[in-house]
Every structure is written in C-alpha cells, then in structure tokens.
Amino acid sequence: MFGALINYEQKEQTITLHYEKQSVQIQVLTNQIINVFVPFRTADHRSKAIEGNKECPTAYKLHRTEDGLVLTTDSLICKIYDNFLIDFYNADGVLLCADYRGKRIPRFTLQESFIAFIKQEGHEVDTAGSRDYPVQCVKQLEKGDCIYGLGDKTGVLNKRYYEYENWNSDIPDPHEDSFKSLYKSIPFFITLKENGVYGIFYDNTFKSYFNFGKENDAYYSFGSDDGNLDYYFIGGNSMPEIVTNYTYLTGRMPLPQKWTLGYHQSRWGYDSEETFRDLAAKFKEHRIPCDALHFDIDYMERYKVFTWNKERFTDAHTLLSDLKKQGIKAVTIIDPGVKVEEGYPMYEEGIKEGYFAKTEDGSVYVNAVWPGDAVYPDFGDPDVRKWWGEHLNFYTDLGVGGIWNDMNEPASFNGPLPNDVIFTDEDKASTHGEMHNVYGHNMAKATYEGLKKLTGKRPFIITRACYSGSQKYTTAWTGDNQSLWTHLRMAIPQQCNLGLSGMSFVGTDIGGFGADTTPELLVRWIEAGCFSPLFRNHCAKGSMNQEPWLFGDEVLAIYRKYVELRYTLLPYFYDLCRECEQTGLPVIRPLVLHYENDTRVRNLNDEFLVGEHLLIAPVVEQGAVKRMVYLPEGVWYDYWTHEAYQGRQYYLVDAPLDKCPIFVKAGTILPKAPVQMYVGETPNPPLILEVYPGTGTYKHYQDNGEDFAYRNGEYNEYLFRTEGKGEVKITKVHEGYAEYPEIIVNHINK
Ligand code: GLC
Numbered sequence: 212m213f214g215a216l217i218n219y220e221q222k223e224q225t226i227t228l229h230y231e232k233q234s235v236q237i238q239v240l241t242n243q244i245i246n247v248f249v250p251f252r253t254a255d256h257r258s259k260a261i262e263g264n265k266e267c268p269t270a271y272k273l274h275r276t277e278d279g280l281v282l283t284t285d286s287l288i289c290k291i292y293d294n295f296l297i298d299f300y301n302a303d304g305v306l307l308c309a310d311y312r313g314k315r316i317p318r319f320t321l322q323e324s325f326i327a328f329i330k331q332e333g334h335e336v337d338t339a340g341s342r343d344y345p346v347q348c349v350k351q352l353e354k355g356d357c358i359y360g361l362g363d364k365t366g367v368l369n370k371r372y373y374e375y376e377n378w379n380s381d382i383p384d385p386h387e388d389s390f391k392s393l394y395k396s397i398p399f400f401i402t403l404k405e406n407g408v409y410g411i412f413y414d415n416t417f418k419s420y421f422n423f424g425k426e427n428d429a430y431y432s433f434g435s436d437d438g439n440l441d442y443y444f445i446g447g448n449s450m451p452e453i454v455t456n457y458t459y460l461t462g463r464m465p466l467p468q469k470w471t472l473g474y475h476q477s478r479w480g481y482d483s484e485e486t487f488r489d490l491a492a493k494f495k496e497h498r499i500p501c502d503a504l505h506f507d508i509d510y511m512e513r514y515k516v517f518t519w520n521k522e523r524f525t526d527a528h529t530l531l532s533d534l535k536k537q538g539i540k541a542v543t544i545i546d547p548g549v550k551v552e553e554g555y556p557m558y559e560e561g562i563k564e565g566y567f568a569k570t571e572d573g574s575v576y577v578n579a580v581w582p583g584d585a586v587y588p589d590f591g592d593p594d595v596r597k598w599w600g601e602h603l604n605f606y607t608d609l610g611v612g613g614i615w616n617d618m619n620e621p622a623s624f625n626g627p628l629p630n631d632v633i634f635t636d637e638d639k640a641s642t643h644g645e646m647h648n649v650y651g652h653n654m655a656k657a658t659y660e661g662l663k664k665l666t667g668k669r670p671f672i673i674t675r676a677c678y679s680g681s682q683k684y685t686t687a688w689t690g691d692n693q694s695l696w697t698h699l700r701m702a703i704p705q706q707c708n709l710g711l712s713g714m715s716f717v718g719t720d721i722g723g724f725g726a727d728t729t730p731e732l733l734v735r736w737i738e739a740g741c742f743s744p745l746f747r748n749h750c751a752k753g754s755m756n757q758e759p760w761l762f763g764d765e766v767l768a769i770y771r772k773y774v775e776l777r778y779t780l781l782p783y784f785y786d787l788c789r790e791c792e793q794t795g796l797p798v799i800r801p802l803v804l805h806y807e808n809d810t811r812v813r814n815l816n817d818e819f820l821v822g823e824h825l826l827i828a829p830v831v832e833q834g835a836v837k838r839m840v841y842l843p844e845g846v847w848y849d850y851w852t853h854e855a856y857q858g859r860q861y862y863l864v865d866a867p868l869d870k871c872p873i874f875v876k877a878g879t880i881l882p883k884a885p886v887q888m889y890v891g892e893t894p895n896p897p898l899i900l901e902v903y904p905g906t907g908t909y910k911h912y913q914d915n916g917e918d919f920a921y922r923n924g925e926y927n928e929y930l931f932r933t934e935g936k937g938e939v940k941i942t943k944v945h946e947g948y949a950e951y952p953e954i955i956v957n958h959i960n961k
Pocket of ligand 1: 478479507508544617618675690691749750751
C-alpha cells in the first residue's frame, strides 16, 4: 500500500519517512512510547485525548539497514520496512509486536446458499468474514497472547477472540456479552504475551473496529471509517508500567473530594422535596452512612436543563442546605439536549450565539431526547464549553455538590444523528462522524472547567459517555445495567478493563438499573459494589424501588455492614486515588495486573483486587453459599476470620449471605477510619492501622479532602513499615497538614 521506502528525514525526535505512495511519521515520545502516524486526513494529530506536549527529551539511534531502518531507544527497538511494516522489540531483542504480513484468511465464512435459509427465522447473519476499513492496521497474534482494556466493553476480561466497535451507544436492551459497543470509546488495549507486554493507543475518534483474533487466530486488527492512522506503541516491563505510560500520555484522574468516595443513593423517580427529606431521614433512622443523594431528571421543569420544577421543589436552596446540614450533598443530572422552546434562556442564548450543532445547510440540527425536540450544544467549541461551564453557577449557587452528565453519547430518540451534522473541533468545523465519540468527553471538560472556576473545589462529575483521556475530568458509571445476575457478574471485568484503560473512578448501578432487584441480588451487589470507587445504588423509574430498608431486617443489616465496611476503608480508598493521580494505576484491578506471570489469573473474571492489598471474591451466583477462590502467590489472610491461606491455590470458601470473601495480603498495613454517617462527621478522626503478619511498607496520604491546597504542599504523607515483629515504624515523608489526633495500631494474629 505504501510502496518502497525512498528516503527519510530526521528532525529531533520525529522521523518523516517517504514511501513511494505516502509519507509517514515516527515520533519518539519517551524511551517507551513511540508514535506511528500516517496523515491520511490531517497533517497534524489533533488529539482529543492528549493535552500538551508529551515528548520528553530522549536519546535514540537510527540507522539504515539493507531492508529498512532501525530505531533504538533504551527500552525499545523498532524495525521499519517497505510498505511501512513495523516490528517492535524490547531492548533484549525479544519480538513484542509485528505487523502481520500474511494473507487475511477468515476462520469462518458462510456459503451464500445458507444465508437466506438462516435468515428466515430472523437470525442476524454476519456474512463478511473479514473487513477492510479505510484506515487500518493488522498485527500478528501469538499463542498465549491475552488482550485487555478497551474501556467498558461487555463480556469477559480477556478480549482475545472477540470483536468490538467504538461508537458511543445508548442501548436500552439488557447489555449482552455479544454487544460490540457501549457508551464509551477508549481505543487502548494491552497485549500480555508469554514473554512480554505492550500497549497500543489508537488515537482515532471516528467509528473504529477492533478484531482481536476472531477473524483469525494469527492476527488482530484495528481500523476506522476515517481519520489518520495514529497510534502509540507503549512499552514497559510490566502491565502496571504500561498503564502508567498510557496515563502519562492521556492524563490521570485528579484526586477527588473525599466525600465522593462515600455512599450515594439515587433513583430515577425521586421527584419532590419531601422525597429527598424523607430519604435523608431514613438513612439516619436506619444508621446507614450516606454522603450524596442524586437528583435525576425529575427535578427539572419539563426536562429542561438548568431549570428546577417549582411546584415539586418550591425552595431548592433551602432543601439543599438542609440536606448539607445532615452531611448529604446533592448531585444533579444534566443532559446535553436543550429543549427547543421560545423564551427558554438556554435555548435562546445558544441559538443567538450559534452554540448548537448544525446541519449542512446551516440550520440548527434538531433531534429529540427527554424534553422532546432538542438541540445539541457543540462542546468541541471552546466558547460553548465556557458558556456551559459558566451557567453551572445555576447549580453551584444552590449548593449542588456534583454534576452527573448523562445521555452524552449523544443519545437521540428520533433516529441516530447523521454523520454529516456539523460539530466543531476546537478551531475548525468538523462532523458528527468525527466528534461523536468525544461528545461526552468535551461535555465533561466543559463541566470540569466550569465547576473548578466556580467552586475552587475538586470538581465531582459522573459521565456515561467518554473517550480516552476523560479521566482527567470525570468519573464514570457503566450506564443502564439491569437487575440480573449476569450483570452483577459482568460488572467485574467491565470495571477492571475500565481501570486498565485509565478510568479509575467507576461504578455500576448497585442493585441494577432496569428490571426488579431481589433481596439476594441486592445483598450480593452491595457486597461487591462497596469496593467500586463510585458507590451508588440507582434504579429506573418503573422498576421496583431498591432502598436498603425495603427488603426486611436481614437485608438491611447486611447492607449496613458493607456500607460501614466501605466507610472504615475510606483512608485506603483515598490513598488509592492519590496513587492513581501519581501513577495512573486504578483502584479496582484485575489480578493479572499484579500477577501477570501467573497464567491462572489471565482469564479470571470473578475476582478483583482493590489496590494491591485486598483481594475480593464476591458471590455472583444466585443461591451460592460457598465459592471457589484462587489466591495468587504469597500468603493471604481472610479479612473476617484472619485465617491464613497459602497462595497459588484454589480454595472452596464459605460465603453465607452476609459474607463477601475478602483476603488481605501478608505484610499489609491497612489504613482504616471509624465509621461515620458521612465523610467529615468527625472533623479529624483517628487513623487505625490494621497490621497483618509479614513484611511490608505502605504510603499513606492525608489532606483536607476538598480543594487544591494539596498542590501547594498542604498534605501529610507517611511511610509505614512492618517487619512482622509486631512493630510499625511510622515516618512522615511530607508534613503540611494537621496531625491525626491518634494513630491506633491493631495487630492481626499477633
Ligand atoms: C438514562 C440514564 C439513567 C437515568 C435515566 C433518566 O437512562 O442512564 O441513569 O436514570 O436516563 O435520566
């Protein structure tokens, strides 16, 4: 396709190669990150995910060989041939990733005569065994390669043998393993090999396709309908290093406000002041900690964003400040669709300023969402983001604590938005085809920047749709799941892959959004869900209410136990957020992240780690009161009984309804706090260190949990060390914040 390599030019860390039919670029960003760029559409990258210049001064060598060029950094060797075929090796010369040279041979093709026959019963038939896209890349697969990442895609943890598409989609049907797309587009994946690991970030926002060996076991492919071939080859010595490098490029989740890690209660249908007052009272009455109540679309006047229904919420300001006095913050939903209505300020202002997406003939594009006919703010335009962000004072003036961005794929009830609707890409006109997958991302950016300016606090935003890099602005939830056991099971690989893809602060609708939960399902969901950074029970209008007190005393007691567990673990969760800001490593991690050489964890779908120290094996099968648990190397302690288990073995463990199997790694120093009814109920609580047998160190972080003062040094950082002899050595590594009144040390099994 590219022809023979004719010559090349080198300018600092960028090499332009001239092939017979096309000029291309290779850029060395760091020792471990190399960009491959074919400017099919634009001469520059125009990345929506990467902000700022990520090129680090890096020494590299380049020499011409008989059949091409060889580029060498301290960590990678990249051999480039005719037709722009590229192979990447590690510094020891081990092949990591080669372009596929063979003929594409689909493993499965259907004879024409069968197709009509099969279709009779209504089956969908995929007739094309292999597809070519205008932009694409085909790489070799090897025996044992496993593939992780790609954001919120459904199905199992390891994506090898599956195919997916990146096209942010609001699909109300129960999410199935076979879905190709969901709400988010994160074109990043990690290939774990028998003798190495690498990542690829394919920075293309058009509709994209990933076939991870489904077409043929010998290769995988990624491609798009349009745009540039623009990908980053990411090397590293381990999976965590790959995640750190990927988040170096696309950004990391900034430290959140501490209360956002508390419990959130939500329901589509909480539609009056009384409902919210009653909810707050019920949480107190039942002694269940709660930090946030969510206001779904019912708070608005006829689903118009930036309005409040005055009949059902006569005085939102007083309501929100009364809730705040009880420690409860309000999170309000905002959809992008602005109702078409004369006299409605958001609509009229947006029309006057030309802030909504347009059709090719220049008129404003209208589709429909909750408010009926609606128009779409053009968030790719910096002026629109600024406008939207400034208007958020409508919420912050009332004391709203966080914004929940929904329907931002963008969703549409009147058929899909045509690809040629005009949206802006920063300083130039673009199309829906290019900007669709970054619509949620840009809306999150607008919201983040607006909230930051208005409040000076760390903005709390939840989004449904996003792209690579959205972690800099927003947390996310996995959208409209259902009260199904399969969806509880799916939540584990989904959140693990989101974490590997840079999105660390994620969660599912606990109890399930659609359909009706059952007492047992709700219990098992809270047991697993209390480890999700975003800890929210949410369900749909029309489905059974699922507040914890509605299912009898046993359910209530178990529910309380796990919400309390979460509150005692808040210092640990907060430390993990701090770690994420610094390294990009997620809160929820698949076991393979830390035990990549253990083949038994590569396809483990029903266990996860919280940080490195806790292993969670929730019950995700109806009726189960025991489950099999695999523990990786080392010694692990049952969190509840403190019994020791030797790793690299399978165990059948007891898991009665009130027990979620949790294991703590030997040598762990687990920071805990006393239970509070909300974060900050006790302004400066003591720190409790739960010290497990073994040797270990632990870094602990403490600050005001609210604003950006920590960036000016207002924080404490401690290093705890245990050598298994019953003593914990505490060193303050950084001092800049109020002391704990007390640090209590509890030894386990001493
Ligand atoms: C969408 C959201 C859901 C919300 C509903 C009403 O379905 O995903 O969480 O409750 O809209 O706003």
